[in-house]
Amino acid sequence: MQGRSGPDVFERVVRDGVAIHTVPGLFESHGIGIAFTERTGGASKAPYDSLNLAQHVGDDPRNVDASRERLLASIGIGVLRDRLTMAEQVHGSSIVEVTGSLTGAGARATGVRPPLPGVDGLWTREQGVPLMLLFADCVPVVLVRPSVPAVAVVHAGWKGVAAGIVGRSAGVLAELAGEDDLSAFVGPHIGTCCYEVGQECLSHFDSAFVTITAVSPHLDLGAAVASDLERSGVPRGRQWHLGICTAHNTDRFYSYRANGLTGRHGALAVIL
Ligand SMILES: [Zn+2]
DSSP: OTTOOGGGGOEEEEETTEEEEEOHHHHHHHOEEEEEEOSOSSSOOTTSOSOOOOSSSSOOHHHHHHHHHHHHHHTTOGGGGGGOBOBOOOSSOOEEEOOGGGTTTTOOTTSSOOOBTTOSEEEEOOBTOOEEEEESSSEEEEEEETTTTEEEEEEEOHHHHHHTHHHHHHHHHHTSSSOSOOEEEEOOBOOGGGOBOOHHHHTTSOGGGEEEOSSOEEEOHHHHHHHHHHHTTOOGGGEEEOOOBTTTOTTTSOOHHHHSSOOOEEEEEEEO
16 A cells, blocks of 8 residues: 555445445555445435434434445445444544443444444454444544554544544554554545635634635635644655545535535444
8 A cells, every 4th residue: 555645545336336435455455444435325215315324313213224234234344233333423522442342332323322422533453343433524534553453533523623633533543552654544524615614613723724715714624634634643645535525525425514404424444
């Protein structure tokens, strides 16, 4: 994987109608699977159609579970269904190591175990524990330390970025013993093109990330994430940004800005 850069490191794979953006080189070299999902190939009806992975948006939980099963089966990890681990996602800056009894939290929308409360980042050193967080415009960041091995999945909306979750998460993985090989993979999120923001948000960000238009300021949240990563142990050469705007592509992704009541796509990482 070394030496490859830009969106080319990602590959879009469609299996049984389920489309994901993955990084084949990570799996081939290190047995690490990552996936950023699209919204097709699932069980849910409008306005959640169809691969909605979220239980908190008003969708039928049975359809959510059916979609999660289709996703895991399509990427060959159906046997890990009950080890899938999820987080509440509160736009904060807490990241938790998933191990032992935390494994499987929130795995089933129809189940009794809730996702890990008050958490926006999950990481693990354990094999066979898929971590998944949910998105509809916010920035999904997958961090990988192949030499440990360790993986993290981080939910970075503007509040989380302002609270420092990206740098904090990169710091947690960077401190583990091993080679200097921390990499970041950034999935689909709302682009500067579509991300109008208000003054409360703007006050938290360097003006370098803001474009002033005739109508309103736009924030480049992806650039802010890239900058945080760079300052926290992930040089630009080990960052890969998918570069797809969710609000511009509502046929393939969920966008809260564009659609309001809608589903959530996922970012998943697992050590196999
Ligand atoms: Zn856009």
